[in-house]
Amino acid sequence: MHKLLTFQNEKLLRQALTHRSYVNENPGEGEHNERLEFLGDAILNFLSGEYLYRLHPKKGEDELTRRRSALVEEKQLAKFAIEVGLDFRMRLGQGAILDGGYHNPNLLSSTFEAVIGAYYLDNNCNVEPLRPIVKELFDSASEHIVEIRSNVDSKNRFQEWVQAQGNTTPPRYVTEQVDGPSHAPVFVSKVFEVVNGISELHGTGKGRNKKEAEKAAAEDALAKLKKQGLLD
Incomplete structure (x- = not known):
């Protein structure tokens, strides 16, 4: 199992994997992952900005901003989600599953953000344990693809x-x-x-x-x- 899925508080991980559609069909299952998604999005923006700042010491603010957008865009985060094994671990409602939810980039990227937020909370709101994990994922992203995407960010x-x-x-x-x-x-x-x-x-x-x-x-x-x- 990927380190990002190793939790002390298993309830946090379960919530991070739980989409609203699952809760709608199973009302007793507690809270869905949207609040965690919000938190994870903010953390990823910070960590990706720090990562790129260190990786490209000669690039200016505009280019770094474009690269950050490319590094944390939906398609890229969906790839990270699959890389850590989130795809078939997502807790989705039957309607979402029938609509191909396990392969939906939107659901994959949102769940990845939620897991990032949950991992941060599981480590007593300490971002340090996340740094090496996200660095490894960011390193796995093709520099060529990131550069192309950064140049076309609308x-x-x-x-x-x-x-x-x-x-x-x-x-x-x-x-x-x-x-x-x-x-x-x-x-x-x-x-x-x-x-x-x-x-x-x-x-x-x-x-x-x-x-x-x-x-x-x-x-x-x-x-x-x-x-x-x-x-x-």
């Missing part, structure tokens, strides 16, 4: 465009679930440029999760800018 490209206009306020994303069951939600995101406190809508996008919807909104904004001749 959210960062749109933020760079906003900054190039002399606006230091980052774009604002408003994202909400609009349709779909718990195991296959549909989110809509709108991205705004905020100038002097006034929000200007630039793009709208849909996705299976908030990250995907926000990326689609940024892509829509970039496409509109290109059409207007404001972006090469």
Whole structure:
């Protein structure tokens, strides 16, 4: 068993592996993993930033930000999930399983984040035991793939465009679930440029999760800018 799945508190691990769809079908099974997912996402962003800061001492903030986004994006985290053996350990509802949940990148990446959050709590809120584990996983990610993905990250490209206009306020994303069951939600995101406190809508996008919807909104904004001749 992978070290990331070795817990002192087995209840924490079980919660990290439990998707909302499982709890919906088994009400007595306790809490699902969404709060742990939130915590794990924050920890992964910190650890990936630290990892890249040390790995690339000569690269600037913009490139490091793009690489971090690529390193913790859904598809990459789903690969990490499979690498540590989370795929068939996920506790999913029958509907999610029938929809191919064990191979769903969204469910895999979310569960991986939840396990990271749970592992942190299981080690008395100490990030140190996680460092060597995530470093090994980050090292396993293809540098070539990370570089390609970092160059096409739409959210960062749109933020760079906003900054190039002399606006230091980052774009604002408003994202909400609009349709779909718990195991296959549909989110809509709108991205705004905020100038002097006034929000200007630039793009709208849909996705299976908030990250995907926000990326689609940024892509829509970039496409509109290109059409207007404001972006090469």
